[in-house]
Amino acid sequence: AQTVTQSQxxxxxxxxxxxxxxxxxxxxxxxxxxxxxxxPPSRQMILVIRQEAYKQQNATENRFSVNFQKAxxxxxxxxxxxxxxxxxxxxxxxxxxxxxxxxxxxxxxxxTKLSVKP
Amino acid sequence: DVKVTQSSRYLVKRTGxxxxxxxxxxxxxxxxxxxxxxxxxxxxxxxxSYDVKMKEKGDIPEGYSVSREKKERFSLILxxxxxxxxxxxxxxxxxxxxxxxxxxxxxxxxxLTVL
Numbered sequence: 001a002q003t004v005t006q007s008q009x010x011x012x013x014x015x016x017x018x019x020x021x022x023x024x025x026x027x028x029x030x031x032x033x034x035x036x037x038x039x040p041p042s043r044q045m046i047l048v049i050r051q052e053a054y055k056q057q058n059a060t061e062n063r064f065s066v067n068f069q070k071a072x073x074x075x076x077x078x079x080x081x082x083x084x085x086x087x088x089x090x091x092x093x094x095x096x097x098x099x100x101x102x103x104x105x106x107x108x109x110x111x112t113k114l115s116v117k118p
Numbered sequence: 119d120v121k122v123t124q125s126s127r128y129l130v131k132r133t134g135x136x137x138x139x140x141x142x143x144x145x146x147x148x149x150x151x152x153x154x155x156x157x158x159x160x161x162x163x164x165x166x167s168y169d170v171k172m173k174e175k176g177d178i179p180e181g182y183s184v185s186r187e188k189k190e191r192f193s194l195i196l197x198x199x200x201x202x203x204x205x206x207x208x209x210x211x212x213x214x215x216x217x218x219x220x221x222x223x224x225x226x227x228x229x230l231t232v233l
Contacts, residue, residue, distance in 0.1 A: 044225065045224040088178075110158060
């Protein structure tokens, strides 16, 4: 069974600085998808960025980028120029590409709470 | 924009009550999911459904049941609420097709307190 580990329960960053959130996963599959979701306080969970395992190029979305190391099974999220609105819980998630039944479900890490200091 | 709505943001119930949590999505998604979110435990899948009247157990189905009579609506039922079911409940939906573009869209959550 696949597992997702976020080893940092809490992180803090100064406004305008850069922070990296860690995520490792365990799988025997070769094709899968990885996601970072953001859950602001009392607000809906939204997708931040996604990565396809067969793509070597790291995904980027504006100030958000990932460092995807397939051999190391690592998928970290880098937030550049941190803003107060980035304060949230961040969840790393895995989904098998072999879609069917429960294999299509997301497997979540336990989350990292990011605080942004003004 | 995809909209996933949940019937209540906050709910307080008593031990032993039957509790219904409702979720509605407006994007004709085949798949719908119920998660439970607890501090330090992340999101855990309770049940999911990939079609009307179809359901499959997730990781923690004990004490819960679900109903999907219409494609857009997925209900989570606590037959006899207990204090250990106090939690945040999140509903999500997505299309049946795979691919990285097929993200799950989440509702705002229902914070349930069982006294």
